[in-house]
Amino acid sequence: MSGFGEATRAVRVGEGVYDVCLDEGYSIGGPLNGGYLMAVLLRAAVDASPHEHPVSTSAQFLRAGRPGPARVRVEQVKTGKTTTISRASLVSDDGPLLETLVTTATLDPHAEPVYTAGPAAEMPPHDECLPLPEPKPESGMTLNGQMELLFDPPTVGWLGGEPTGRPESRAYFRLRHGQEPDPFVLALAVDALPPVVFSAGLRGWAPTVELTWHLRALPAPGWLTVLASGRLIGDGWFDEEAEVWDSRGRLVAQSRQLARVGRG
């Protein structure tokens, strides 16, 4: 099992109850990445379902997750031929971290789109894109070690004091260590980029309050492209939309999160 597979492992210990161990390798300076927490929870939710894929996940983020043992509880709300709807929560010793509603279904890997829009933005070729600078070990940004991100240069201009003035973030994404994309990797990908508000000139910890993402197709092997933007920053809140395209040029995931503007 790959590093990511191991780090998101959920061991069934009873009816709808799973032991998990939150991995220190997915930290963003202390708290664990929210996408990683969703991936862990979804491993349990899918195991508890007769269907194979997490097509829709709505997550409320209750508190920051820390490395260590935790538990997922999955309760089936309704199941039918096409979908199963579950409530699932991720609970650590500190209390509940995530409260979610998850719809599972079984997607057809060979389905062809009836209609598809094009990507929300165009990306320059890989060799014109930029990685983030290596984080200092004392920063606790261990997440960066798990993935390769190559950014559309203007969307990381904020690093050099030149934000674009718009909430946006765009990058090619893949996990290191040869882990190919699957639905759980997509849960990480939709929340893996720096907050879009950094590009609008804001800074500081931007805690997610709610994130909903939909799995739209099973991803092909290779690089993913993550295109993120926001529509409104105001009253202490902002939205962040991400769409994820796979190497075949298919829209594979869509997300929107509502988050608080940081005080940094």
Added chain:
Amino acid sequence: MSGFGEATRAVRVGEGVYDVCLDEGYSIGGPLNGGYLMAVLLRAAVDASPHEHPVSTSAQFLRAGRPGPARVRVEQVKTGKTTTISRASLVSDDGPLLETLVTTATLDPHAEPVYTAGPAAEMPPHDECLPLPEPKPESGMTLNGQMELLFDPPTVGWLGGEPTGRPESRAYFRLRHGQEPDPFVLALAVDALPPVVFSAGLRGWAPTVELTWHLRALPAPGWLTVLASGRLIGDGWFDEEAEVWDSRGRLVAQSRQLARVGRG
């Protein structure tokens, strides 16, 4: 109390328990409109919260709602200075209709945006827009009687056999009987237009599986503008995004739903 206020009334009968009466005036040919069901549930969720506004609502639609008595149960998951997170469900005699996660907070009516994008599409003036034809009484489309909708003409071309070929629907929206927009009216507005897939040439009942919407600002009196579109139709699923702008030109609500393609 207005017709809409009365039709969404939630009467507290115990700790987190509310009696409601689902109104036959919000039917779309039998089943009740999903946005109306959310509005009813949110009346209870907000009453049970120390905060005033439903800023984020994620709803799983479990079965079609019918007119008659029902019950809302609200369970607080976490409360703090800024937000309260609740689980809320709407249950009728047939069983659970909606399972939701709701975040409430108190928005500032005078907040000015730090950043705002423009509307996703431009609308022609009101007098160039088209109402839907009056539904036949036997159709059971009572919802049409509650609201005025004026459509951007191409997006209702499907009515005359000329769909645009893209999932889209755009209209000015207001409730009849002088009811001005409020957060509960917005819950209705995000799901009030015909499914965007009709414009892509598809037909038939398109059941919502999941709908998440965010209240971004308190709406001003007057007409709302609802701009809806979709990104992907495939494998029996489609997405529908709606954004709602108020008469001051403010983005007041954002939604995305994942729904099944109809078999019609």
